[in-house]
Amino acid sequence: MKRLGRQNAIAEEQSENASAETEHPARARIISAAEALFAELGFDGASVRQIALAAKVPLALVSYHFGSKEGLYRAIFELRAPSIVEQRQVGLLLADAEKDPERRLELVVKALLIPMLKLRREEKSARFGALLAREVSDPKSLDRGIIRDMFDPVARSFIQAMREVLPDRSNAEINWAYQVMIGAMVHVMGDAGRIARLSDGACDPEDDRQTTVHIVSLLLAAVRYGSKM
Amino acid sequence: MKRLGRQNAIAEEQSENASAETEHPARARIISAAEALFAELGFDGASVRQIALAAKVPLALVSYHFGSKEGLYRAIFELRAPSIVEQRQVGLLLADAEKDPERRLELVVKALLIPMLKLRREEKSARFGALLAREVSDPKSLDRGIIRDMFDPVARSFIQAMREVLPDRSNAEINWAYQVMIGAMVHVMGDAGRIARLSDGACDPEDDRQTTVHIVSLLLAAVRYGSKM
């Protein structure tokens, strides 16, 4: 397989992730190591050498598989994002099927939050939540366009769903409510200890079941009762 | 003045910021340029060369005044943070003087949010909000300890104030409510365009008066009605 062919064959790889990871265990190890190091140190803070060392592959293999550091960075999102987006879409469909509007709002909020908050539980992509949090809050992400391309479409679906469940709210109110949810969620996903420290252990972001219960009820209250009147 | 004397003479500089900035206009220009570039590109993404170029000073002057890149980084926070913390403390005192518990909760929430949300309006520290947002969400900030040293004390005061206004809530509920507020606030402060893009302009984070109205009412609702029951 030609070199530039490989790094651009994203559609192909997505349709055969399992075989790609079986066939190229080194590639999967690089992704996994990069995910953790980018999450911890940021795109600029983590070096390709560090990543290759952690993945136990020679340095040149990273360039061979992913073309460049940014190619590797994008590949992480191309591998992990579709599953999150799909889970959210399924959640939205479930909310659509619910008749009671109170309960429907709750399902919309949960469809937004739960696919992300439960990421910590999944061993394979344990650090992806923190990485995604970084990308969402990084101003430079506007240039990369990863969030725009992969997450904006489903975000618009959520905003539309909220408009339908809360028809008396202004466009600004709906959108600010959505952003408050995203902000709180990203803060929890990216946290590395300040929450536990400040709360003296009363909040444990590692316990994603308790975390979800609290965050969902707080944000549901914000969305439901937070009209500026 | 000796070199190492300068970079460590923080207490002295804080007590005479005005004269220090008048006496060393280059120093103030470096801080200002660094604030914008660190906010935009992150600590690792911005180089000292870029900062010196933007501040129109020779490269070596940065080391002379601040000792190291991290010294410069800390100096920004040492210059800007005290004013924010002070404004928050004053807000908490005002809340304490309010008898009506409903209104008191609102004052506590506003005391937390307004000093930060209005940062964009102030020309001198226009980008400090984005920089602070980055530092709060960066896992590496735990090592630097800037947030812990400068902001944890007043954070604990807020959590205590919330406990007093909402005596029926558990410790976990209070702390999660606080973290939801911080997350939403940091998200807005660090935003560089996604909010306006997703809302098709319905949300304009540059309009900090409208932003404050919406964010405060959403978060007040979360804190007031977001008990997990």
Added chain:
DNA sequence: GTCTATAGCTGGATAGAC
């Protein structure tokens, strides 16, 4: 105090052997 010049590294990327 200020600035030029540069030391000493580390970064991403690649050439070319196998």
Added chain:
DNA sequence: GTCTATCCAGCTATAGAC
């Protein structure tokens, strides 16, 4: 396809002239 050796641009920090 895989890996060693290396290129060279860019980095932080500093020595030393003025």
